[in-house]
Structures are given as C-alpha cells and as structure tokens.
Amino acid sequence: MLNIDEPAHLQPKMALFRLGFRPFFLFASVFSVFALIVWGGFLSGINVLPNTLNPLWWHGHEMIFGFTCAVVAGFLLTAVQNWTGRPGVKGLALLGLFCVWLLPRILLFAPFGIPFTLIMVLDLLFLPLTATLLAISVIQVRQWRNFVFIPILSLLTLLNAASYYGLLTQKFEWINNGLYGAILVISIIVALLGGRVIPFFTERATQWQRESSLPWLEWLSFASLLALTMSLFLQHELSIRVIAGLASLVLLLRWNRWGWRASWGVPLLWSLHLSYLCIPIGLALIAVGLPLSVGMHAITVGGLGGMILAMMSRVSLGHTGRQLKPPRPVVLGFALILIATLLRVFAGILTQWSSEFLLGAISGWILAFGCFCYCYGPMLCQPRADGRPG
Template structure:
C-alpha cells in the first residue's frame, strides 16, 4: 500500500475529508440504513414518498446510484493514489464532490416536492466529475491499464440518464432496463477489481500460491458481462439468458482459481470470496429463467453489498494505519449480509412469504451495515492511527 507523504499543514483539518474513502464509505453506509429503512416502511405501509415519485424506481435507483456508486467512487478515488503515486482528492474539492452526491439523496425524500429536473441535473454530475478526477491522475502518468474505469463511469451515467428518462416519461421498460444494465456494469467493476485483489489478498494471508490469470477467460468474462448489459437494456429475454449463463460459468471458473479453500480461517477473505460467488450464482439464476428480480438481487445484495462491506472493512483498516484485523462484530456483519441475500432471493420465489422475507432481509442488511458504521465510523472521522497523511 502506497502512502503519500505530505507536510502536516497541507492536510485538511477535518479528517473526514483527507481521502475519498472516508466520507463516501461512511455516508453511503449510513444512507443505505436510511433508504432501506424507508423501503421497509413503504412495504409495510407505514411510510410514503412524495406522490410524484415512483417508489420502485426510487428504491432501485438509490441503492445503485446512491449507495453503490458512492462506494465505488470512494474506492476509486483512494485507489488511484496507489496506482499513480499522485495525491488523491482531499479537502474542499472532496467535500464539494461529496455534496454533489449527498444533495439529491435528500431532495428525493423531502416531505415537499422538488422539481425532478433539478434533482436529476445535480445527480447526473456526480459520476462524470468522479471520472474526470480519475482521468487527470491516470492520464498524467499514462497508466492506461486503469483508464478502463473512466468509460465505465461514463456508461453508468448514460444508464442513469435513461432510467430518469423512463421515470419522467412513465415508461417502465426504460426505468427498469437502465437500472438492470447499471447493475451489470457495476458487476464489471467488481469483477475487474475482484480479479486483482482477491487472489492477491488470499496469497498474502495464507499459504496458497496465486495462479497466473488466463487471458482468454479474463477477456470472456468482461465481454459476456458487457453483452449482458446491452441485452438487458434492449429487453431481449433470450439473449439475456444466454449471456447470463455464459458470464455466470466464466466468472465461476475464474473465481475457482483464487484460492477459496484457503480462506475459511480469515474473515476478511471468506467474506470477499463468498460475496463474489453471489455474482455468478445470480447470473445462473437469470440464465435458468427465474424472475429477473431474483437473480438481480442475488447480485446486488450478496455480490455488490457483500463485496462492498468486505472491501470497505479492509480498505478502512489499511488506510487509517491499522492492522488488518476487523472488529469482532464485523464477522457477524459479513454473515448477516449473506443471510440477507438468501432471504431476498427466497422472497422472489416464495410469494406467500414475500413481505416477511423481505422485511427480515432488510433488517439483516441494516444490522450488517449498522455494525460497519458503529465500528468504523470513529476510524473514518479521525486522523490515521500511525500519524501519516490520508
């Protein structure tokens, strides 16, 4: 892990804005507690959103473009410092980017109606601004390997705009297909990063020896996921099932070579391995012809949510100068997010128990990410334990 040394007087006084992971990890997690609490209230009839807002769209949009994309931004804005050796965004510029993300989240749920075009205009700025900041660092050192994340963030912005278009024109297909395609595009990011870090972390923490990637498998995994994203946007059911099956099998084979058998004694490893496994499982559920929502929630709750929880736990320890041993409650949190995944998948299959399973899954998510906020919130708001910048 690379640490950029800077004089103390150049570091922001507010520790929360010393590096990108700090505000985005903490407030994305807090926001997930709020948004899923509201979603549970909507399902149980105890809460309502402004009448102009589609609740299903709001839930899907805010979990993808509110929660997930904030964590992705926090991770990339932190990792780019390690990749390029250039200091990451901090201080007032980071606080400004954070506010661009935060403002739409609260404008949506205010008890009075805010013009959707105003919220949309702010929200659609976030990912392009993040991509621009990444591009400046990557291009300056000509590190083209990591340039791939810039067009992916651009495509996510396109899918976000398409989902807004569906909302404003009351076209359900545009709303759903834009969100579904965005999920798969985020899965591409997770697949890229997972292929780099999971085998590396496993080798460092165990006696397992890392194997060299197979170029054809690497290429096919990303090509099949991108083809799946396109098929979802086009709403072609047959192509969606075909590409989901191909991507699921390829990602499963890829994961099988990452030393999962050696991970069971290390919570920061088995949490990564099992969460990543939820992505090919979700893809196979889609390929099998189950309702699209079933496979998508295996990917979003277990694959994205679980990977986010595990990665935030590890990155937060390393980048605050602490040993890579998570607080004890986090072991329970890792298990709870996997249980929430099982329950959410079952809710889409066992319709007679839908509400009960959904509310229990929501409760498990809230407990899991509540543990993260409780354990890591103080770390993220304080200077590094070793006194170094970041």
C-alpha cells in the same frame, strides 16, 4: 500499500475529507441503512416518501446510484493514489464532490418544491465529475491500464439517465433497463477489481500460491457481462438467459482460480470470496429462467453489497493505519449479508412468504451496515492511527 507523504499543513484539518474513502464509505453506509428503513416501512404500509415519487424507482435508483456508486467513487478515488503515486483528491475538492452526491439524496425529500429536473441534473453530474478527477491522475502518469474506469463510469451515467428518462416518460422498461444495466456494469467493476485484489489478498494472508491469470478468461468475463447489459435493451429472453449462463460459468471458473479453499480462517478473505460468488450464482438464476429480479437481487445484495462491506472493512483498516483485523460485529455483518441474500432470493421464489422474507432480508442489511457504521464511523472521522497522511 503505498502511502503518500505530505507536510502536515497540507492535510485538511477535518480528517473526514483527507481521502475519498472516508466520507463516501461512511455516509453511503448510513444512507443505505436509512433507505432500507424507509423501504421496509413502505412494504409494511408506512410510506414517508413524497407522493410525487415512484417508490419502486426510488428504491432501485437510490440503492444503485445513491449507495453503490458512492462507494465505488470512494474506492476509486482512494485506489488511484496507490496506482499513480500522486496525492488523492482531498479537502475542498472532495467536499464539493461529496456535496454533489449528497444534495440529490436530501432534495428528493425536501418539502419545498425543488424542481425534479434540478435534482436529476445534480445527480447526473456525480459520476462524470468522479471520472474527471480519476482521469486527471491517470493521464498525468500515462497509466492507461486504469483508464478503463473512465468509460465505465460514463456508461453508468448513461444508464442513470435512462432510468430518469423512463421515470419522466412513464416508460417503465427504460427504468428497469437502466437499473438492471447499471447492476451489470457495476458487476464489471467488481469483477475487474476482484480479479486484482482477491487472489492478491489470499496469497498474502495464507499459504496459497497464486496462479497466473488467463487473458482469454479475463476478457471473456468482462465481454459476457457487457453483452448481457446490451441484451437487456433488446428484451430478448432467450438471449438474456444464454448470455447470463455463459457469464455465470466464466465468472465461476475465474473465481475457482483465486484460492477460495484457503480463505475459511480469515474473515476478510471468506467474506470477499463468498460475496463474489453471489454474482455467478445470480447470473445462473437468471439463466435457468427465474424472474429477472431474483437473479439481480442475488447480485446486488450478496455480490455488490457483500463485496462492498468486505472491501470497505479492509480498505478502512489499511488506510487508517490499523491492523487488518475487523471488529467482531462487522464479521457478524459479513454473515448477515449472506443470510439477507438468501432471504431476498427466497422472497422472489416462495411468493406466499415474500413479505416475511423481504423484511428479513432488509433487517439483515440494516444490521450488517449498522455494525459497519458503529465500528468504523470513529475511524473514518479521526486521523490515521499511525500519524501518516490520508
């Protein structure tokens, strides 16, 4: 891991804003717990959402663009420091970006009539601002390999705008296309980063020897996910199922080359491997003709949620100067996310028990990310244990 040495007086006094992973990992996790408590209450007949807000849109939008994109931003703003060797965004700039993310989450609940258009504009600014900060670092050192995240974040912004357009015009297919499309684009980010870090971490922590990547398999995995994103807007069911099946097979073949058999004794490894596996499983569920929401929730809860929990756990330990050994409650959280994934899939298949399965899945998520907040909150709010910057 590359560490950037800076004089102590250049470090922000508040440790929470010394590097991007700190505020976004912590507050995105807190927000996800809050959002699912609200959603679980709504499903149980207790609605605290404003009457003017579409509950289905709010749940999908906030879990994708509120929670997941915040974690993606925190990870990328931290990783770009290692990639480029330049100090990451910190201090007032990081605080400003954090406020741009936080304000729309709060204002949607504000009792004093904030124009929805203003909230929308603020929300749509977050990813372009993140992309701009990334681009500045990448361009300065001409590291074009990592410039790929700039158009990906731009595409996510367009999909966010599509979901808002669908909400404002009552064209619900646009809401679904925007949200489902965003899930697949974030899956591209996970596939891209997973291909870099999962085999690397597995090789370092076990006796497994990494194989050279196959360029055609790498490109086909990203191309198939992008094609599936485009096919959603065409609304052609056969194309969606065929491309989902292809993407599932390609991602599964790619994952099979990453040493998963050697990972079972290391929680920070098996959590990554099993979470990643949920993405091709979710795609396979779509390919066999199950409702689109079933496969998408396998991807979001297990693939994205599980991968986020595992990566946040590892990155937070490494970047706060601690040993790579997660607290026991968080290891339990890794298992709870996988259980929540199964329950959420069953909720879409065994519809006669959907309420029970849904509330079980929500409870699993709340407990898992609650464990993360409890165990990692103090680490993220305190200076590094080894005294280094960041």
